[in-house]
Amino acid sequence: MSTQTHHGQASLFGADTSTRRHPRHVLSYGLGLDSTAVLLRWLTDPSSRDFDLSDLVVITAMTGDEFSATGADVERYVLPELRRHRVRFVQVGRHQLLTTAAGEGITTFSDTTEPDRLFVEGAYALSTEMLTAGTLPQRGGARKCSARAKGAVLDPVIARLTGGQPYQHYVGFELDEMGRAERDAAYNTAARTGRYPLIQWGWTRADCDAFVYNLTGRRWLKSACSYCPFAISSARGVQSTLQRYAADPAAGALALFIEHVAVCINDKQTLRPTGRLYDDVAAAGLTGVLDLFHRRLDDTEHAIYEVRRVAKVRGTGTRPVIARSVRLLDRGSRAEMAAALLGMPGQLHTGNDGIARSIALRRGETPPWAERFYVACPAVVADKARPHFERWFAEVAGDVALF
Template sequence: MVLSYGLGVDSSGVLTRLLTQPDVRDFNLDELVVITAGTGHEWPKTLELASQNMLPLMASKGVRYIQVARRGPQEADGVDVTSDSKRPDALQLVGNWTLANEMLDGATVPQTCGDRICSQHFKAFALDTVIAAITQGQPYRHLMGYSVHEQKRATRDSLYNTGVRQGEYPLISWEWSRQDAHRLLENTFDTQWIKSACVYCPFALSTEAGKTATLEQFAADPNAGLLALAMEYTATCLNPTQGLIKGQRLLTLLRSSGEAGEVLTMFAEYLAAVPWAVYEVRRTLSPRVDGRFNYARSIQILHAGARTDMHKRLKTSAVALKTPVSVGDPRFPDDQHPRLWLRRRHPDPRNLPTQADAEHFITIAPATAVNKTGPGFHTAWASASQYKLAV
């Protein structure tokens, strides 16, 4: 019996009820293994709630609790079990390779659309690796914290069932909503639980209530806000579409809030202190039969050094290439990054021809991203190079 424990309201509600109400379970607690896969940057409040409440509860029941994190950027690097105990007394969820490492390395941010790669890379992979090790090919039941309003997620998860793995969804079986889980946690621990999320999670910024809560948490923990801004800034330098908020930048939200002075001061100091680089960015998008697009990208560092020197390098390149440096992107009113555009992609990708389209520019940004070329880039770039839109 395995429970994926994400520290948030739903899975905390499941675990609390299983541990405190024996009549709702059909197994002994010595058969249960609770596993948490860490991304590396949970909200401090979430960690505090789990540390002060869930860890003592698990320890009092002698439940085996495993904490795991990725060891490196490749799956071949494996995972690190940071803790494995029936008397857990501390959360140890920051491994050698965090989600922030991956995002900064690739100059990107987590996405609210698509396949939720961040969850696949840092939770599903790590969990599956540990589960395979402890079950040794034997059949097991996998408990997941989907609420009664998340039937679609449960149905999607059930597609991963095999002759060995059987997914189960206690909250759905109990007909419990998140509010029911909230109520149990409040009654049990006399505290208000919060939703589990990374400090730079775009889902938390997708609603007005989420934005308000995020600003409050940044005020309490300015370092979290600094990490989110640093991640977004480099990502938007290298790709104007990569903001943490749809249609808006987190930086713009913080500047307009009037409540983020400390975070913004720290961010300005960060930009002044870190090394910068001149980047050459090439990106392709290839139409798919389902109407969506495959994207591929190549990032190359041309120069690295102080911020002012990189500005000079960009201007020198503009003179050599006889192309002016433009500031900002008209598609995004709050974009103020300087770029030397060598090729722009089609303004409406739905009208693309059958080949790939592409964009190509040189820009400057904090030197957190590394040289990286996607596996399908060269083929897509060769196809896109068969035609060229006006710069």
């Protein structure tokens, strides 16, 4: 029986979940080339798997910001195969910033063996999180954006689907990603066993590309948010992403908008480690992307924000603690807020990013330091400060903190 639940509801699964047996095989389907190769081979070559498709559930956590071509390709080439083989496909995502192990904050968009639509738009896009915080995804470290938008969604849903019973969890790491597979295996439990079919088959990304192309006639592109810093961390990645922007200008404009908001709040927050993605888009002559981006800026309500930062020294040889306070002071059109900025305290300065800021307190070269400035920015960033920020700022800034 097919069931569909849409993002206006917050149940974890379709109404007939209780009548279904717990699957023992779970594929995390990220929509990209590697996991698509795994899924399509399983569907077209029974000898590639050691289980029946009736015991498989395919699950996708929607981030909300995939390139449009990704959704179109999955709907055209993958969903028909899932329907033909009646494979259960669960599409989920968060509808708020934080989720819980009990499933709070998670929406089921679809839970069916007859999928006919991909809910790539999600309910709470990762871009909403980034814009509200006035920040960007991390370029390294723990990849918190992926952990919250995918891991924190998939874990409780898989736990509910499998009912605490032992299951095989399949992930699309290819042969050149042995390190990632080893790290993933560290998360195995008494119930969960991570498995990596591509590595087992000895398949590289090139093998995946050849297999999917021969089967579909389509060069499958990497699944990623349109503003993913990992996708543009190399010259080759930038060129590939710019080509995707040329075909999907709205995706490029979203990336530039997120970067612009982040740079307004912190001029060092650029999508590329070497500078702004905006400059690469402009150099490539992608006028369609630039036009959409500037139109969105003009049409978006702006605000005057007071931005303060403080760096406190924790101890000898350790990195300082950096805290930030963002406070919205006024709202209006872009032109109105540009005019209002002229009346803010401090000295008006326009940086190399073309963004004007009124600097009331300039940061020092070494910690401890404090800074304070005012900027006109799209009114999408929420007020935020650590509980002890005011005390820390006063300790470092001294009398200047009073003005």
